[in-house]
Amino acid sequence: MYIVSLKKKAINGIAWTFGQQVSVQAINFLIQIVLARILVPEMFGIIALLQVFIAVGNSLLDGGMTSSLIRTKSPTQSDYSTVFIMNLAFSVAIYIIVFCISPLVAKFYHQNILKSIIRIYTLGFIIQALVAVQTTKLTVELNFKLQMLMELPAIIIGGIVGVVLAEFGYGVWSLVYLYLIRTSVFMLLHWFWSNWRPNLSAFKFERFKFHFHFGYKLTLSSLITNIYLNIYPLIIGKYFTITQLGYYQQANSISYFPVSNFSAALSKVTFPLFTSINEDLIKVRQLFLKFSMLTFFITCPIMFILSLNSQMLFRVVLTDKWAQSAPYFKFLSLGYIFYPFSLFSMSILLSKGRSDLHFKAEVIKKTISLIMVIGLVVAYRNMWAIIIGAIFSLLLFSFVNSVFCCRLINLSLLKLFKSILPPFLYCIIAYFIVQYGLDYLSVRYLILGIIVNSLSFLIIYFILCYIFKNKSLEYCVIQIKSFIKNKK
Template sequence: MSLRKKTISGLTWNFAQQFSVQLIGFCVTIILARILLPEEFGLIAMLTVFIAIGNSLLESGLTSSLIRSSDLGEDDYSTVFFFNLVGSFVLYGIVYLCAPLVSSFYNQDILTLILRIYALEFIINAFFAVQNARLTKEMNFKIQMKIQIPAVLIGGLLGVFLALNGYGVWSLVWMGLFQSFLSTVMHWIYSGWTPEWVFSKTCFKRHFSFGYKMTLTGLLEIVYRNIYVLIIGKSYSVAQLGFYSRADSASQLPIANISAVINKVTYPMFASIANDDVRLKAVYKKLMQQVIFWNAPVLILLAVIAEPLFTFLLTSKWVPAVPYFQILCIAGVMYPLHAYNLNILKVKGRSDLILKLELIKKIICIVGILCVLPFGIYGLLYFQLIFNFFAYYINSIYSGRLINYSIREQITDIIPIIVASAFAGLMCYLANMFYFSSLQLPDIIRIVINGFFFLVIYLVSSTFLRLAPINDFKQLILTK
């Protein structure tokens, strides 16, 4: 199969998987949010950073090395598998012992038991990390879809059942663990690979030399992504953290669907043409424009319709999360391109440069956060917005140098798309302010009218500006 057909197939199946999984997860979350209290979501949010750090340490970047490497043998896969498995038990033991410290930090005694149970996810996930990496390397997203949809659906149903029966925060814990367990079982059934009893020091050194830098990079990103949760959880009420967590999760939905699809497919695809800079630049440019073309308008529209959307889906008890959600939506416009840029550095084997860039960005981030702390939670949110655009700028400079695609060229290629999205959002906002709000329409009607109005303006603006992604999308998807 040609690279083009393989990419289209990968995009199609991966988007189907991502959209289906996110849709199911979204529906489950809506139901749970209507049953549970913001405080119960806040408790889980407090542990997010620790669970994410644990999972990142377990991966150790070794699975990324498997995906980018060629001429792999069974020794490579089995070595990484057993390293992850042993590491998961060691890490769980550390978390188990440190759980009381986490509870003390947040002054929430219940977190000790929750963390000790929730952290079992480390061990469960270690059993399928390599199988998942093999499927990604082969761009076999059809099988991944068959695995993920049942796991999310059945796990979600369990979570709703427990919530309805008064399990509170524990319904979220057991839902997550059960989803991981089902995913593990089905990876072993569908992947067609099982480890051999072998551990090669040579293979380990090969993958670790690349992977440990990716691990440090991942840890920096996780700490950055969750530093707001740590600060809000420590400084404000559990309910306020619940509002922030729900706003952040909701704003991540389009980002997760669009960026996860693009990045998961582009990494192995870029790796296959890593030595052809001219071709790599052409593909990179087209996909970058596609990411912004779909991501920017969706997030801006969500920011405009945030109030009726939250009221309709989550009930009025979640309305305090609306302003947080609106700021985070705008902040997320450029976020999918962060990992997308880093994929260029990864396939070029520059994990050292990735680590250097992440260190620089995170140092600047920490200094910035300390400066805006006196301005409260909104100071943190607006800083997050500004920093996301700055982070894209830094990443694109270095990835662009490797493929002769300057930051000026990149910005020139995406500015018209952002302008079209912003114009549609502004027109929709003004229509709401001066007309729709006075009609006192039901929330669902307001959402539908605003969505249609925004779509018409965005498509007309895109056509007027002759945006390249429209034609590229037709050629990529519609042309056989």
Template structure:
């Protein structure tokens, strides 16, 4: 099977995994929102950055290093497994001891116990890093679906019940812990690899030389992604932080999981042809066109229908989060292009450029946040949109130098799709306004209108992109081998 066919199958299976698990996640989040208040989500937001940093320290780039290696031995897997386990225990210890200081910073005493319990997730997740890496190397995302979907369903159902009987924020903490435990147990069932007693410092050094730069890049990304929550929680209130965190969670459930699917699949697929620049560029170009077609429409159509979706599915207490959600969706438009560009750097083994690029982008993000936070939350969100588009330039510059797929060529590939999507989304938003008497009918009509007009517009004005998408779907459905 060709790279294109393998990548397409992998993306669709991985997207199916994300769609199923995140579909459950959306449902669970909507149900939790009926029983919990914004302040509960605000508490989760406050500790999220520290849990994410602990998880990043636990992984330390070992998963990406295992995926990138052309030939992986049992010793490599064992070494990564024990390293992740030790790093997971260390991360938990740091968070356990730091909990009082974090609670003091936010002036929220409840955070001490919440952080100490929720951080156990890091230790649990350290047992699955190698399993995920092994399955990802095989592009076996179907097996990962067998682990993630039941875990999401069981943990989500449990958390809704706990929220219903007034456990408050602990319902979300229990969901996180239970999901990690069940998913890890099922991954051990679907993946046959088992650790032995091998360990090699030379293997650690080889993987860490590549992975530590990704780790520091990941730390920068986590800090700056969550810096908005930190600033909002500190400068404004737990309530406003809860609204922002809830809106961002909904956006990630709908949008970011597709981006993660792209990263999870394109990285091992492109890594398999890392020494063939011609095939690498061809695959990269096709992925850019396909993913922007899917994500641009998904993001802007969702933003256009945010008001009826929130008002139909959620209590009125969440209505103030609607503009947060819409602006965050727009800010995520360039995410697929960012993720694919970064994968090229990882495939080429340029984790040094990866880190350098993250420093540049986060410096830009920090300066814009510094300039906007004093004016209000909406100004902070507008700044996120601006930085998302600015950061496309350094992202694409480095990948273009490695492949010869320049910034202008990339813009020519995705800009027409972006324009079409924006026009169609605007049409859908205006069409919804005509149905003032029935919000549900307006949402259904606008959804159908946007999908139909979008497909026709792409067929007429972007025939190459339309044919590429159709070809990918046929490859997945027929499972034919292509040269």
């Protein structure tokens, strides 16, 4: 009975989380497209310069304690209130530090406007601290439906404000206020709809030590990850032009968009799910393999199709002023195929409470990647060194994560790769058939060309899956039928 209930929760959780990610991020994506058509690449480049400082601040924000809440069995009011109070204290401290160093950042990039932008944009640290525990509590309860109902209005209202300000000539400030409005509305809706409130008297120093002991390793891991991921804008902003950074940032964000949403939906469900069954190693292995196959079955064709249509997509969606982003996007899309698998495989380590292994994996990955990226940039001094470094890093991350994960659950690495690689191979075949075996339609029919290319690719992909009786296809069909049955 427990297994059936758990399975039903998992299926419903994935459905609602995926629905949340798709609906929210689809709206956000459309808003970003509208803004990209209004604003010039330099505006997005300026915001990209902030990302390393925003990422570091977010990493330090809660000391990994919200993740500790998720893995804590039956967390109490004392647990939630303690984490809330410490999050708020950390956020204020971080904001004060960032406020003070903003002139140095502006001087480093030779962009005076960054001083005021940083001081306003990073108010989001405090706003996020006011909502982090409520969101975590809903995640623990697998209440993803309510999260979706609160996030949608925040995205829409923030997007409307951003687009209106962009039309009225606010430039880069339209992106700043979009972020702050969206974050504020999301926070206010949580306080209005969530039934949890902090209790200052419930603060317990021993609970802080408990959660911080688990979380600080995650914080260090997150800090290393975020510094590394944002080292690209840092290098481009310093050694190349702001316009080139804008082109890179747009290509990277759009290629990251589909996998990040699927990854977030999957990880949000798998972490608490793996935590609930972490004592049953056989069940963990089975579930991990199934999720791995499902991940590659879905993400591979999506990313290959985006890469296949890169030039036409950018001309149709973003206009010709973003044409220089298309080649970067073409290759980054293929590199991001392995990202969802890389991310959710780390859920195994966290569910087992092995934040030490998580930290060790991050140090290994980022050290190797950072050395390689810096070496490429020094040797070649062009943007393609950045792109090649980013793709290599994504592949390396997936491999290292899978090694740590498989060792922890006694799973053969060869067995894992044999189960996930078929969809990737089918996509390669379909890609080359469409790319070189079928002629593109005239450039005058870009939208029709995208449709024909995409449909041709999918037909070939599913035919190959059916001919070779791919288990991913079978498992996907079973889960869809199961979800439909549960809804009846």
